[in-house]
Structures are given as C-alpha cells and as structure tokens.
Amino acid sequence: MNYEINEKSFLLKRFLIVAYALSEADVDAFLRIVKSAEGKDVDSISSDLGISKSRASLILKKLSDAGLIEKQKSPVNKGGRPKFVYSVNKPELRNKLSKKAAELCQDLQEIVSSV
Secondary structure, eight states: OHHHHHHHHHHHHHHHHHHHTOOHHHHHHHHHHHHOSSOBOHHHHHHHHTOOHHHHHHHHHHHHHTTSSEEEEOSOOOSSSOOEEEEOOHHHHHHHHHHHHHHHHHHHHHHHHTO
16 A cells, blocks of 8 residues: 555656756655645745745745646735745646646657657
8 A cells, every 4th residue: 555655656756857847856845745734934934945045935936837736825924025935726726737738648648659
C-alpha cells in the first residue's frame, strides 16, 4: 500500500514538472499548499522548504502565473505591506489537472503514432 502511494506521488510530481515546467522546489511548495487547509504564505513556504523568502516569492509567483494556486490578501494584517495567502480551489484544480493530463496524453499518442 505504501509503495503504491509513493509511486502515485512520484507520478504526480513528474507530471507537474513536465506539464508546467516546474522545478522540484516548485512542486514541493505546490504540494504543501494543496495539503494546507488554510493556505500558506511566503514565510511559511520559506520556512517549510528551508529557502529564502525571495526564492519562495518567485516560486509562488510562478505557481500563481501557471494558474495552479490562488493569491488572496491575508485577513490578518498588522500594518505595513499586505500579506498574501496562497491556496487552491481543489475542485477547480482537479479539473484543470485532468484537462492538462488529457492534452498531454493526446500529444504523446500523436508523437508515438508518428514514430
């Protein structure tokens, strides 16, 4: 059972890397956001992954630009620059990833057929 979960996790990570041109760190940040019920901010991603806040910001921008995560102003703000929380709408995400997987499979089938 654990082997099957690890294999599925591996395949999901490879799919995200190929389909969206993501790095391992991008995928790790994305998966942490997906697993988080309340979303993640730059500080938590930076801390979770052991990377700088500027690197975390770049990763979050890339994921947001790809349409994989949503950015919202944090309801808790103590003044200064606004903080943002990054989260996913799971039903929309499932739909988006399913469509992307179908497109990639169709493209791959066409490539294989032409060999």
